[in-house]
Amino acid sequence: MEVNGPTGEDAVMASARWWSATAAEYIAEHGDFLGDADLRWCPEGLTEDSCAFLGPVAGARVLEVGAGAGQGARWVARHGGDVVASDVAEGMLRQARIIAERTAISVPLICADARALPFADDSFDIVFTAFGVLPFVPDPGRVHREVARVLRAGGRWVFSTTHPMRWVFADDPDPDHLRVVRPYFDAPPYVEHQDGVVSYAEFQHTMADVVGAVIGAGFVLDDLLEPRWVPGNSHTWGAWSAARAPFVPGTLIIRAHLP
Numbered sequence: 224m225e226v227n228g229p230t231g232e233d234a235v236m237a238s239a240r241w242w243s244a245t246a247a248e249y250i251a252e253h254g255d256f257l258g259d260a261d262l263r264w265c266p267e268g269l270t271e272d273s274c275a276f277l278g279p280v281a282g283a284r285v286l287e288v289g290a291g292a293g294q295g296a297r298w299v300a301r302h303g304g305d306v307v308a309s310d311v312a313e314g315m316l317r318q319a320r321i322i323a324e325r326t327a328i329s330v331p332l333i334c335a336d337a338r339a340l341p342f343a344d345d346s347f348d349i350v351f352t353a354f355g356v357l358p359f360v361p362d363p364g365r366v367h368r369e370v371a372r373v374l375r376a377g378g379r380w381v382f383s384t385t386h387p388m389r390w391v392f393a394d395d396p397d398p399d400h401l402r403v404v405r406p407y408f409d410a411p412p413y414v415e416h417q418d419g420v421v422s423y424a425e426f427q428h429t430m431a432d433v434v435g436a437v438i439g440a441g442f443v444l445d446d447l448l449e450p451r452w453v454p455g456n457s458h459t460w461g462a463w464s465a466a467r468a469p470f471v472p473g474t475l476i477i478r479a480h481l482p
């Protein structure tokens with residue numbers, strides 16, 4: 224579904240600037256939680272090591288989109304995948320280079336909008352992202368179609384994203400403050416401006432939008448998760464908190480494949 228608000232191009236340019244400018248701060252705040260070479264799917268704390276939702280990667284040609292500092296891609300490299308990490312924000316890729324040096328796990332880094340990937344058709348066996356790209360574009364169907372283009376037949380597409388129900392509540396980790404402040408249907412995007420230019424944008428996508436866009440791009444939906452809070456996780460991330468997590472879902476994770 225198309226929404227009123229920034230165009231895809233404006234949103235992507237805003238993301239490139241925003242995530243570059245805030246990358247160091249983001250890693251300072253969340254880097255330890257994410258791990259340098261781990262695939263952590265969501266603020267609830269679920270890791271690929273504990274759920275094996277991405278599935279086997281050894282020997283596979285793998286692409287991470289919206290990779291940020293490439294923690295997930297480094298996890299894939301540790302597990303024998305031939306992986307490339309891509310992100311639209313140069314500043315995030317700069318953080319990836321710093322972590323690569325520290326860990327001595329280096330993966331190829333490509334600066335690219337996931338809506339227009341610089342790869343040939345049928346290049347990858349697996350594409351994945353943990354909270355990259357999808358909440359930040361008005362047209363996620365375009366991302367799914369682009370992922371379908373670069374995946375070979377039978378390839379897997381696995382992504383985590385903001386749960387469609389999360390959007391309706393205030394951005395507040397205290398469950399006592401849970402009340403509906405935004406409509407679920409036809410919600411306008413959250414947009415910030417600087418000097419009249421879009422500086423940050425996030426878009427609401429309903430469950431039907433998400434599933435419809437995946438299927439519409441030609442994928443077969445295999446499984447989905449609404450992760451519970453992992454016991455012992457004390458990292459509060461925006462509105463995601465141990466106290467709030469039992470009441471409302473925060474994350475949606477989907478696994479699909481191309482026929």
Ligand SMILES: C[S@@+](CC[C@H](N)C(=O)[O-])C[C@H]1O[C@@H](n2cnc3c(N)ncnc32)[C@H](O)[C@@H]1O
Binds near residue numbers: 288
């Ligand atoms: C919340 S971060 C997630 C990054 C990483 N997976 C993590 O867990 O830290 C979102 C990432 O999506 C990237 N992003 C946003 N829009 C994008 C687009 N159109 N194409 C590629 N990357 C994009 C941002 O630059 C940012 O690095």
